[in-house]
Amino acid sequence: DAKTTQPPSMDCAEGRAANLPCNHSTISGNEYVYWYRQIHSQGPQYIIHGLKNNETNEMASLIITEDRKSSTLILPHATLRDTAVYYCIVRARGGSGGYQKVTFGTGTKLQVIP
């Protein structure tokens, strides 16, 4: 799996958009970008994933650059409950009957400030 680089920490004002960057300059053509978050003392929570097109769901938006070397997770209106460690992971798609393990880096600790 390609290595990812994220800033260790970020602050965001409550109600504002939180933009979390991730660099994955060695990503391969068959690797997806996944975002998870971990709230203190809980298991990680899946947020969103994409290959090359921008994606949006009820939790967040994922913007992937055209060269796919970086991406940004956007939480449109951050709340205090969004305070967590956010992990950006790239993973190859599994082949027929196959699987790909997820390896976690150190992530970005997002602090939402009242």
Add this chain to the structure above:
Amino acid sequence: GAVVSQHPSWVICKSGTSVKIECRSLDFQATTMFWYRQFPKQSLMLMATSNEGSKATYEQGVEKDKFLINHASLTLSTLTVTSAHPEDSSFYICSARVYGRDQPQHFGDGTRLSIL
């Protein structure tokens, strides 16, 4: 959908005892489950990949005789920490993946293990 349940959520036991942790996929079948360990203020470290009906694949440095994994059905994997000692105290987390080439992993809420 895609709920993973982990039990127990917290366990405290004496040194030398064995502890079993269960991981269940509640609304989907998982041929593959994963076990992670997390120490305070550190990231998740993959311990092993659990395969239904076959032996688990352990990451380098993880003792397979210490951490026994059984994946007897498509919805249940268990991790047994044998002869646990204080250094085994950690947060253990399992995950499972819905079948499909780009499907994400879904995680349980973790088990906090404290060995006295």
